[in-house]
Amino acid sequence: MRVDRRGSGTIGRRPGRRGAARGALALLAALLAGGGLSGAGAAPAAGSDRENPRPLAATLAVADTPADGGSSLTLTWDGARLAAALAEAHGEAEDPAAAEEAAKEAAEEGVEEGAEEAADEAVEEAADAAETRAAARAGALPAPGAGEVDVERAAAGDTAFARIASVPASAGRFVDEGLERTTTYRYRLTGRGAGGRLLATPPTPPLAPRVNAFRTRRLNALAAMVFMGACVVGLILRARRGGQIYIRRISGLDAIDEAVGRATEMGRKILYIPGIISVNEPQTLASLGILGYVAKLTARYGTELEVPNIDPLTMAAAREIVKQSYMEEGHPEGFREEMVHYITGDQFAYAAAVNGIMVRDRPAANFLLGWFAAESLLLSETGQSIGAIQIAGTAQVTQLPFFVSACDYTMLGEELFAASAYLSRDPLILGSIAGQDVMKAAILAAIVLGVVLSTAGVAGFAAWFTAL
Amino acid sequence: MKKQVPILLAVVASLCPVVGFLLPQPWVDEWMNRRLDEWMVIIASFALVLGVVSVVQVNLHKVRRRSRGWGFSLALLLSLGIMSAFGLFGGQGERADGSLHPFTWVFQFAFSPLQATMFSLLAFYVASASYRAFRVRNVEASLLLVGAVLIMIGRIPLGQAIHPLVPQIAEWIMQFPNTAAQRGIIIGAALGAAAMSIRVMVGIERPYLGKS
Structure with missing residues (x-):
């Protein structure tokens, strides 16, 4: 480790003959370095060491970040070594206050030999420190703290390095993101030694980020996907061959017939609310599956159905599902387009309109199945107040308590997704439900195994379930 | 063809996000994620026209037949027409003199307060739903009541005043039994959604075709 020559060695030098003017300048510079007079607008003084920093004893390596789309580079260095080098640079030499004191001494003793050199260096140091502080005040990045280094970057064509981040010297790794694939970049790490003197690692060779073939960090997700797909397809094939697949009783789905029957007896309508998210949401798709079954029942019994x-x-x-159901039941004349209608795209305006329908038309049965948010309680409480039988279902954990407290039957999470299999008894769909259960058993086993291994001090297993 | 083509389209479209999730190539990201999302927005914009037609048809029908609540339908149709006119011809945002264009004024001083009114009704609905849920009818309801009371008291200064353990018990209930139950539901729901997606991807279940 090279010792900063402007440190304690400076104090030991004998002052030169030309003294007063240079000494005064040095004193002024030292005061600037101390922050007393420096401002954000202070111009960088001559003699800045940004172009010729002192070497920092650490090796910086740059490489393409693996498994990304070619928009980042990864910098690595020996964190412990760099931190030690930085501490040494601070420790062996003086701190900025000592440098300031040295400059003052040099100025005061400016009649002796060597004072000119000392004053020059003090000016230089002070200007650097002032420049750093001014840049930190004016720029977006905060000044590096103790034990931190600046990561600096120069793109192809840039004449100078620019600071992009401050990181702990001991971190050992930094990922620079948002880069252009067509440009090469050079990097260096810089830190401040005694008196604010700039220290820097040698610049890395120019490198451009590359596009990688595969996101290897997502291999675990792919493995889970393949495993679950294999379970589902395997059990579907088994069901197709006639294998028996058991599905437990879901009271919310059993109650559909009861609700439709009640509405038929009372001569009132059924209100079906398929959630507030579009068809790209699996819960909405599951809800539409149940709507088909409900529409078949209403077609069969001649019960009025409304789907806002x-x-x-x-x-x-x-609308297509309801129409198809009425056709399959042999009552196409019973279908009217206004049975399935649009209200508004706004959540609370929709809740107000549906509440209005409930209060005015007093449906005998309300189905609230799909993705819901804050309107869940507004709708279900209004339905409760008019005495309708209510069947709800959602996978939104935050809305489930509202449905449980305000509805007669509530399908919790996965029960909503199992509805189409339960209602249709189609062996193909039942097979997929069984496949889902195999995956659930595998996850339970992994949780138990993870708890046991973590308790025993084996930490690696849990890492398989995070981004690799 | 009438069935096969939509199913094929659905299968291909549903595989796109999976490919985009696993492959980092920029063209994959561009086509499998961004473009697909843009297309969905465009298709949804066309569907919005269908929605407006539906609103007009249904409410016009109610007004003509003088069905129950036809006055509300009339108010809705008038509002739709007036706001459309404001939006199309009256401009939006602020005028140069700082006053608001009619569309923005109505939105800010009529629509937003109405939204807030609906949202604030939740407080009353929560009270009535809690009253019903916390009635002591059986063992489960009693446990729910005890848990709810502990959490409610534990989260206000009164809990600390009663006993320092009360806030800790409330925190324990939230952190352990509550979180465990929520995670159980979330894992089940996520698997259910994944299985549902696989059914859609392989064409076993196709509600988008009007077949449940």
């Missing part, structure tokens, strides 16, 4: 929608795409799909 918040999303026009869902409305279009729901």
Whole structure:
């Protein structure tokens, strides 16, 4: 480690003959370095060491970040060594206050030999320190703290390095993101030694980020996907061959017939609310599956059905499903387009409109199945107040308590997704439900194993379930 | 063809996000993620026209037949027409003199307060739903009541005043039994959604075709 020559060695030098003017300048510079007079607008003084920093004893390496889309480079260095080098640079030499004191001494003793050199260096140091502080005040990046280094970058064509981040010297790694694939970049790490003198690692060779073939960090997700897909397809094939697949009783789905029957007996309508998200949401798709079953029942019994929608795409799909159900039941004349209609795209305006329908038309049964947010309680409480039988279902954990407290039957999470299999008893769909259960068993086993291994001090297993 | 083509389109479209998730190539990201999202927005814009037509049809029908609540339908149709006119011809945002264009004025001083009114009704609905849920009818309801009371008291200064343990018990209930139950539901729901997606991807379940 090279010792900063402007440190204690400076104090030991004998002052030169030319003294007063240079000494005064040095004193002024030292005061600037101390921050007393420096400002954000202070111009960088001559003699800045940014172009010729002192070497910092650490090796910086740059490489393409693996498994990304070619927009980042990864810098690595020996964190412990760099931190030690930085501490040494601070420790062996003086701190900025000592440098300031040295400059003052040099100025005061300016009649002796060597004072000119000392004063020059003091001026230089002070100017650097002032420049750093001014830049930190004016710029977006905060000044590096103790034990931190600046990461500096120069793109192809840049004449100078620019600071992009401050990181702990001991970190050992930094990922520079948001880069252009067509440009090469050079990097260096800089720190401040005694008196604010700039220290820097040698610049890295120019390198451009590359596009990688595969996101290897997502291999675990792919493995889970393949495993679950294999389970689902395998059990579907088994069901197709006639294998028996058991599905437990879901009271919310059993109650659908009861609700439709009640509405038929009372001669009132059924209100079906398919959530507030479009058809790209699996819960909406599951809800549309149940709507088909409900529409078949209403077609069979001649019960009035109304499906108010918040999303026009869902409305279009729901209208087709209801129409198809009426046709399959042999009552195409019973279907009217206004049975499935659009209200508005706004959440609370939709809730107000549906509440209005409930209060005015007093449906005998309300179905609230799909993705819901804050309107869940507004809708279900109004339905409760009019005495309708209510069947709800959502996978939104935050809304489930509201449905449980305000509805007669509530399908919790996965029960909503199992509805189409439960209602249709189609072996293909039942097979997929069984596949889902195999995956659930695997996850439970992994949780138990993870708890046991972590308790025993084996930490690696848990890492498989995070980004690799 | 009428069935096969939509199913094929659905299968390909549903595989796109999976490919985009695993492959980092920029063209994959551009086509499998961004473009697909843009197309969905465009298709949804067309569907919005369907929605407006539906609103007009249904409410016009109610007004003509003088069905129950036809006055509300009339108010809705008038509002739709007036706001459309304001939006199309009256400009939006602030005028140069700082006053608001009619569309923005109505939105800010009529629509937003109405939204807030609906949202604030939740407080009353929560009270009535809690009253019903916390009635002591059986063992489960009693446990719910005890848990709810502990959490409610534990989260206000009164809990600390009663006993320092009360806030800790409330925190424990939230952190352990509550979180465990929520995670159980979330894991089940996520698997259910994944299985549902696989069914859609392989064409077993196709509600988008009007077939449940």
